[in-house]
Amino acid sequence: MRALLLLLLSLMPSVLWAQAPTPLHVEAALDRQVVAPLLARFQQLHPDIDLRYHDNSTLNVDKQARDADPAPDVVISSAMPWQMARVNEGLAQRLDSAAARNWPDWAKWRNEVFGFTFEPIVTVYRLDLARHMMPPTTHADLHTLLKTHQDLLRGRVTTYSPTGSGVGYTLFQQDARYSPRFWDLVAAMGAAQVSLENTTRNMLKGLTDGTYWVGYNLLGSYAMHWARSHPDIIVQIPQDYALVMMRMAFIHRDAPHPAAARAFMDFLLSEAGQKTLAGSTPLFSVLPDVVGPYTAQRLRDQVGERLYPIPINASLLAFVDPMRRDAFMKRWNREIRILNP
The missing domain is CATH 3.40.190.10 (Periplasmic binding protein-like II)
Known part of the structure; x- marks a missing residue:
């Protein structure tokens, strides 16, 4: 009995380690109060991930993307040209998933950076x-x-x-x-x-x-x-006329926790994530089939041809x-x- 107890005690650290949630550092220029329902839904679906969400200014988020060591796992910002510039410099890694491949072409670039809101x-x-x-x-x-x-x-x-x-x-x-x-x-x-x-x-x-x-x-x-x-x-x-900007998100090239980062990005692009945006936040969803008070299609129905989304393409670099x-x-x-x- 004593030998069995000693064996169990010796195994406890490895068991606890295996059960510890994976950290995920998201650096974002996006007010936590506004995005809270989206973060809560992600944590509900991924209890194995310890989401560490840091809300910052656009300029500070850009600095973190360029200089932080360790780098953040995911970078989110409304400063669209700066996001495009960092991706163009090679600071993003490609997301190969069904959600990324099926994302609207006008809301992504090279499957490396994605616009997931429509504000x-x-x-x-x-x-x-x-x-x-x-x-x-x-x-x-x-x-x-x-x-x-x-x-x-x-x-x-x-x-x-x-x-x-x-x-x-x-x-x-x-x-x-x-x-x-x-x-x-x-x-x-x-x-x-x-x-x-x-x-x-x-x-x-x-x-x-x-x-x-x-x-x-x-x-x-x-x-x-x-x-x-x-x-x-x-x-x-x-x-x-009404401008529309999109929060652009990418997985950092040097993300310390790339698997958790991919799970978070896939969630942002998923039906579950977009439904949360459309129903519980005024960030407006991108996916055309999502139903709710805050959707890109509903905004287009209200404003029509006078709605001018800022395009996600190389022109942002100018x-x-x-x-x-x-x-x-x-x-x-x-x-x-x-x-x-």
């Missing part, structure tokens, strides 16, 4: 604004308000800082591509002493406490989530070209003419 870019305003002027429903409306109510709106308008936010810079570049009046709008925001913020959350906080009355180019997913508990905040998808960035920022600083960073 509209929105204008947000306080309900108070309607007491003074007709709220904007288009980019042209916002420009008109800034010109005709400049004194009333001075210091009460906010948008992204193109230097402090990778996604903000990307959105402005896309605006300049689609709208011939974009620079007029930038000049009008500058004349109204626009406040530049690094995150949608900071803009929403300012809108809630009354510091700001209007916010331009906010992430619709965050704004819709926020508006659920702040009825004084109104979210407007622009009716002339946005991180230093010469192009310098030229854009010179024009931005010339048009906006304010002291904000």
